[in-house]
Amino acid sequence: MPTHVVTVFLRHGADVLLLRRSDDVGSYPGQWGAVAGHAEGDPDEQARVEIAEETGLADAASLVRRGDPFEVDDPEHGTWVVHPYLFDCAGRDVDPNWETERFEWVPPTAIRERETVPELWQSYDAVRPRVETVAGDDHHGSAYLSLRALDVLRDEAALAADDGGWTAVADVARELLDAKPGMAVVRNRVNRAMATADRTAAGVERAAREVAADAVDADDRAASEAAAELDALGADAVFTLSRSGTVSAALRDANPGHVVVAESRPGGEGVGVAESLADGFDVTLTTDANVPAAVEAADAVLVGADAVFPDGRVVNKVGTRAAALAARDADAPVLVVCAADKVAPEPLPVEDGDSSALYDGDAPLDVRNPVFEAVPARLVDAVVTERGRLDADDVQRIAAEHRDRADWE
Structure with a gap:
C-alpha cells in the first residue's frame, strides 16, 4: 500500500522555507525538504497540523494553492503519494521541532542545488506560480503580483538554463508584461530583471532573484x-x-x-x-x-x-x-x-471591470x-x-x- 504524505511550502516574500531533516527522523536524515508528514486522514487538515508542529507558523500561514497528488517510488521506503501545498506566510520566525536540524528561507530554485528528499522540485513545480496565475489573479495587490511575476521569471529561467534558452525566457518575460498591462510595478520589475541580466537564462534567474530581494526591501x-x-x-x-x-x-x-x-x-x-x-x-x-x-x-x-x-x-x-x-x-x-x-x-490603460457584475439585465444601458x-x-x-x-x-x-x-x- 502506498503511503500518503503532505509536502508544504511556506512562502514569505520571494523565498520558501527549507528544512534540513535531523538524524532522529526515520527517513532521509540530513536531506533538505519542506514541511512534511504522513497524511493518514484529510491531507488539507494534515498540512496545517504539520505547519504548526514543525514551524509554529500555523496562525501566520494562508493557503495559496494545492497541487495534484503524484507518486514517488523509492526502493527503500516504498511508494509515496505526495500531496503538495503552497502557503503564504506573514512572518519568518520559525520554531522548529526535533525533526529539523536546520532551516533556511531561500529562493525556490535553490532546491535544484541541494541534496533533497525525493522529487522535492516536482512538489514545488506542482504549486508554483505561472504566467496564467499572475494574469488571472484579481485578488491581490500589484506589489504582491510583481513578486509573483518575478517568481515565474526566475523559475522558468532556471528550467531554461538547462538548455541555455534565452529565447524561451524572453518569451516568458513578454507574456508577463502582457499579464497585467495596467500594473506598472509588474512591468517595471520584469523589465529591470531582463535589462540587468546578461543574455542567458542563468543570468535572468540571478537577476530575478536580486530584483525580488530589492523589491521586498523597497x-x-x-x-x-x-x-x-x-x-x-x-x-x-x-x-x-x-x-x-x-x-x-x-x-x-x-x-x-x-x-x-x-x-x-x-x-x-x-x-x-x-x-x-x-x-x-x-x-x-x-x-x-x-x-x-x-x-x-x-x-x-x-x-x-x-x-x-x-x-x-x-x-x-x-x-x-x-x-x-x-x-x-x-x-x-x-x-x-x-x-x-x-x-x-x-500612462497605462485604466480599464473597467466586468459590466455584467453590475448589471446583467435586458435594458439598453451603457x-x-x-x-x-x-x-x-x-x-x-x-x-x-x-x-x-x-x-x-x-x-x-x-x-x-x-x-x-x-x-x-
Whole structure:
C-alpha cells in the first residue's frame, strides 16, 4: 500500500522555507525538504497540523494553492503519494521541532542545488506560480503580483538554463508584461530583471532573484517612510481603502489610535483589510457611500497605488478620488505610499471591470463598472516611496529610468 504524505511550502516574500531533516527522523536524515508528514486522514487538515508542529507558523500561514497528488517510488521506503501545498506566510520566525536540524528561507530554485528528499522540485513545480496565475489573479495587490511575476521569471529561467534558452525566457518575460498591462510595478520589475541580466537564462534567474530581494526591501522602506510622515502629522485617525500591503505595514509602524477602512467595492477587499488590522487597532469598517463623512473625521488619508503616471496622476482603486476630494474639503492630507517601481514610464490603460457584475439585465444601458481610476496630482499631497517624498521632477526622472530599462530587447 502506498503511503500518503503532505509536502508544504511556506512562502514569505520571494523565498520558501527549507528544512534540513535531523538524524532522529526515520527517513532521509540530513536531506533538505519542506514541511512534511504522513497524511493518514484529510491531507488539507494534515498540512496545517504539520505547519504548526514543525514551524509554529500555523496562525501566520494562508493557503495559496494545492497541487495534484503524484507518486514517488523509492526502493527503500516504498511508494509515496505526495500531496503538495503552497502557503503564504506573514512572518519568518520559525520554531522548529526535533525533526529539523536546520532551516533556511531561500529562493525556490535553490532546491535544484541541494541534496533533497525525493522529487522535492516536482512538489514545488506542482504549486508554483505561472504566467496564467499572475494574469488571472484579481485578488491581490500589484506589489504582491510583481513578486509573483518575478517568481515565474526566475523559475522558468532556471528550467531554461538547462538548455541555455534565452529565447524561451524572453518569451516568458513578454507574456508577463502582457499579464497585467495596467500594473506598472509588474512591468517595471520584469523589465529591470531582463535589462540587468546578461543574455542567458542563468543570468535572468540571478537577476530575478536580486530584483525580488530589492523589491521586498523597497516596499518595507516605503512603509517606514509613510509611517514617519503619519507620525510627523500627529495623525491619530487614518482613513484608507482597498488593499495595500505597504499601507498595512505603514499603519502598523505608525500605530494610530483609530483606522477607518472603506469596504472597497467592487471586490470588497477592504473588509479583509479591516479584519486583518483589527488585532492591533481600533478599526471601523464603513461603506463606500459613507467615504466623505468618514474622511471628514480623519486626520489623514493613506492609500496605496497601482501606478503613478509621469504627470503625477495616481492610479488606485475606484473610490480614491472621492476620498481625495473629501479630504480636500476636510483639510486632511492625502498620502500615497508605494515603491518607486510603481512610477509608470508612460500612462497605462485604466480599464473597467466586468459590466455584467453590475448589471446583467435586458435594458439598453451603457454600464460602467470601474475597478481603478486616475486621481489628479492636485488632489495628492505627497507620493511617499523608499526614496522619501517624490516631487514632480523626481517622478519624471524615475519614469525615464523605467523607460530605459524597457528597451532590454
